[in-house]
Amino acid sequence: MQIDGVILDIDGTLVLSNDAHAQSWVESFARHGYEVPYDRVRSLMGMGGDQLMPKLIPELSEESDPGKTIASERKRLVLDEYVSQIKAAGGARALVQKLLEAGLHVVIATSASPEELEVMLKIAEVDDLLHETTTSADAENSKPAPDIVEAAVKKAQLAPDRLVMLADTPYDIEAAGKAGVQVIAVRCGGFSDQELAGAIAIYDDPADLLNHYDRSPLGQSPNPDSKL
Missing domain, CATH: 3.40.50.1000 (HAD superfamily/HAD-like)
Incomplete structure (x- = not known):
C-alpha cells in the first residue's frame, strides 16, 4: 500500500x-428542555451536529430554532467553559x-x-x-x-x-x-x-x-x- x-x-x-463535546451537548439540550443521556450523546461523538441532533431529537434541526440555538450554545460551552479541560x-x-x-x-x-x-x-x-x-x-x-x-x-x-x-x-x-x-x-x-x-x-x-x-x-x- x-x-x-x-x-x-x-x-x-x-x-x-470528545468528553467535553458530549457534555456540552447534554447541557445545551437541557437548557431547552431536552433531557438526553450523556452516554447516548457520547456514543455519537464524531458526527457533526447536523447529523447528531436529529438522531437524538428527531424534530430538531440546526437549520431552525430551537435546534439552531442549541447548536450555537453548544459551541460556546466548549469554547468558553470546557476548553481548559x-x-x-x-x-x-x-x-x-x-x-x-x-x-x-x-x-x-x-x-x-x-x-x-x-x-x-x-x-x-x-x-x-x-x-x-x-x-x-x-x-x-x-x-x-x-x-x-x-x-x-x-x-x-x-x-x-x-x-x-x-x-x-x-x-x-x-x-x-x-x-x-x-x-x-x-x-x-x-x-x-x-x-x-x-x-x-x-x-x-x-x-x-x-x-x-x-x-x-x-x-x-x-x-x-x-x-x-
Missing part, C-alpha cells in the same frame, strides 16, 4: 475533546512533525467549525504545522457523510487510494470508506476496537502510532508521481 498523504481528524485524535493527545505534535518530515501531504478534515478548529490546533500544539484544512464550512453534510473527506481528497489532489485518514470514531471510518479512503484509528477518542473494526490498523494514540511508525501503513516513502 503506497501512501502519499494523510487526512487528519482533530477531535479525539490529536486532542482529547481539553488536552493534547499523547504524541500529537511529534506525529505531525514525523508525517511532514516523511514528505506526506497532510490535510485536516473535521466536522468542527473553523473557530473550534483554530482553538483545537493550538491545544494540540500543531497550529504552526498544519495549514491545509477542511471543516464544516467546506461540506454540505458532516460525518458520517463523506463530504468533508471528499473535500480533503480534492484539496490534497491525490487519488483516494493514495491517502489514509487518521481518526478515532466509527463515523470517521464510515465517511472515509464512502470516499474511498482507508483509516488508521486511535483509541484515545474513547471507542472500542470492535467499534473501530473497519480501520486497517488501530493504535492507542498518536504516540503509539509514532512508536510503531516503521511497521505501520505509514512507514512507506511517498510517491510524488501519484498526484492526479
Whole structure:
C-alpha cells in the first residue's frame, strides 16, 4: 500500500475533546428542555451536529430554532467553559512533525467549525504545522457523510487510494470508506476496537502510532508521481 498523504481528524485524535463535546451537548439540550443521556450523546461523538441532533431529537434541526440555538450554545460551552479541560493527545505534535518530515501531504478534515478548529490546533500544539484544512464550512453534510473527506481528497489532489485518514470514531471510518479512503484509528477518542473494526490498523494514540511508525501503513516513502 503506497501512501502519499494523510487526512487528519482533530477531535479525539490529536486532542482529547470528545468528553467535553458530549457534555456540552447534554447541557445545551437541557437548557431547552431536552433531557438526553450523556452516554447516548457520547456514543455519537464524531458526527457533526447536523447529523447528531436529529438522531437524538428527531424534530430538531440546526437549520431552525430551537435546534439552531442549541447548536450555537453548544459551541460556546466548549469554547468558553470546557476548553481548559481539553488536552493534547499523547504524541500529537511529534506525529505531525514525523508525517511532514516523511514528505506526506497532510490535510485536516473535521466536522468542527473553523473557530473550534483554530482553538483545537493550538491545544494540540500543531497550529504552526498544519495549514491545509477542511471543516464544516467546506461540506454540505458532516460525518458520517463523506463530504468533508471528499473535500480533503480534492484539496490534497491525490487519488483516494493514495491517502489514509487518521481518526478515532466509527463515523470517521464510515465517511472515509464512502470516499474511498482507508483509516488508521486511535483509541484515545474513547471507542472500542470492535467499534473501530473497519480501520486497517488501530493504535492507542498518536504516540503509539509514532512508536510503531516503521511497521505501520505509514512507514512507506511517498510517491510524488501519484498526484492526479
